[in-house]
Amino acid sequence: MNDMAAPPSPASSAWPATSRLRDLLAALGENLLERDEAVHLALLAALAGEHVLLIGPPGTAKSALARRLHGAFADVHYFERLLTRFSTPEELFGPLSLKALEHDRYERLTEGFLPTAGIAFLDEVFKANSAILNALLTLLNERQFDNGTERLPVPLVAVVAASNEVPTDEALHAFYDRFLVRVPVAPVGDAAFARLLALPDDRAPAAPPAPLTAGEREAVATAAGRVALGEAFTAACTSLRAWLAARGTGLSDRRWRQVVGLARVAAATEGRGTLDALDLWIAPYVASPSPADVPALAAWFEEHVLEAPPATAPWLERAVAAFEKQLGIEERMPAEGGDSAEDGAGKLALARAIGLARADAGDGDGDTATAGGGMQRIVSERLEARLRKRWGARHVQARVGQVREIEAQVAAALAQAEAARADLLAATQARLWLPAPLVQRWLGRHDAVIDLLSTFAARLQAARAGFAGLPVDEHIAGDDPAPVAYEDADASPA
Secondary structure (H helix, E strand, O other): OOOOOOOOOOOOOOOOOHHHHHHHHHHHHOOOOOOHHHHHHHHHHHHOOOOEEEEOOOOOOHHHHHHHHHHOEOOOOEEEEEOOOOOOHHHHHOOEOHHHHHOOOOOEOOOOOHHHOOEEEEEOHHHOOHHHHHHHHHHHHHOEEEEOOEEEEOOOOEEEEEEOOOOOOHHHHHHHOOOOEEEEOOOOOHHHHHHHHOOOOOOOOOOOOOOEOHHHHHHHHHHHOOOEEOHHHHHHHHHHHHHHHHOOOOOOHHHHHHHHHHHHHHHHHOOOOEEOHHHHHHHHHHOOOOHHHHHHHHHHHHHHHOOOOOOOOHHHHHHHHHHHHHHHHHHHOEOOOOOOHHHHHHHHHHHHHHHHHHHHOOOOOOHHHHHHHHHHHHHHHHHHHHHEOOEOHHHHHHHHHHHHHHHHHHHHHHHHHHHHHHHHHHHHHOOOOOOHHHHHHHHHHHHHHHHHHHHHHHHHHHHHHHHHOOOEOOOOOOOOOOOOOOOOOOOOOO
16 A cells, blocks of 8 residues: 655645644534544545535535535635525526616626535535526536526536435436535434534534635645556456446446546645555445445445455354363263263262261361361362373373464464554554544454454463363373364364
């Protein structure tokens, strides 16, 4: 994941420092619980000149995020409108100019409406009628507005749209495709519910940082154009394209170019000169046909790009269980040619009874009872030792060696897992746009594997100590025992 090219140098002094962008992200997300992905992607998309679609039920802070996003950019107007099937073009693009009509010109007074806005929030955007949607297509994609006979440029930075659901009408697919970033938003979960109840009534940021100027945005765009595509990034995109095709979906050529542009802006603002595979973390939010597809794409990224380890090790679980079972068998095995298990149990019960009887024969001051209890314990231990089979030193050493072989494999796997976690942590620490919950989820997969392997290591250590503690008869030569079979942990080991 190391960059091979030099970081893109700012084209001018108007360059937003990474620390300032971090402050902006913190201000955008202040008191917006569980909205880290939406916050990071909204600002990144706007900085790249792309549009964002927030998909989720009402009351999930979608409009609040759009208003805060407006505050992150200097000298831009804000426009907001809730659309319905009864909305008219005048509500978005301005009323018709009566003076122009007097001269047979069909023009709108756009001041204060969407054609003059820098940041806009369009709620329930897919409920608009075709007249509005057709005009929005040109405005969103080409940043131009047809006013009468003229096609005029608009100062639009980004549109944040919201919808309760993905449109199913084929006629809306072209408009849906105009939103590069699509982020599912859901009500606050149980873990943050108490914090939600305690939030202040006014959830606006206390002191927002200085907004980004037009010069800074231009400097970012210039630097982003110099970011190179690394081989790892290209390979990851190729793999994603094949995965999408296998599922019967895919991205248009234009959309692939937009994905690259978004990743380049992220790299440029992080001071990197080359894209790597980790830059494709945005895939679930730019390549998912619907919110239902986001988890599958996130899993694809973690497994195929991050190569996150599985949280299970069936063969190791079988091996550890087999050794533990074998240890139990050998610890309980009766002495050869000695008392049977039933006789041994009877004698052990008799020894305990004798010990109790002696304890009851005391003088009442407790001393004899204590002595009797101690005697019972000593007799019991000696009798148990007599009833247990004794093993040759060669057998014990072989069992200990067998356990050590598995321990060595576990130790190697544990070291590899810890190194992989350290590499991932190092690779993500300098990433400005990666949401913290996303990184924690990735690291959590490594932590689960490390915990699992550590548990197996402790169980193996206990098993090795148990084999080493088997009673030994130095006069028994014996042979090396057959290896413990652990292909099927339910079967009794030999």
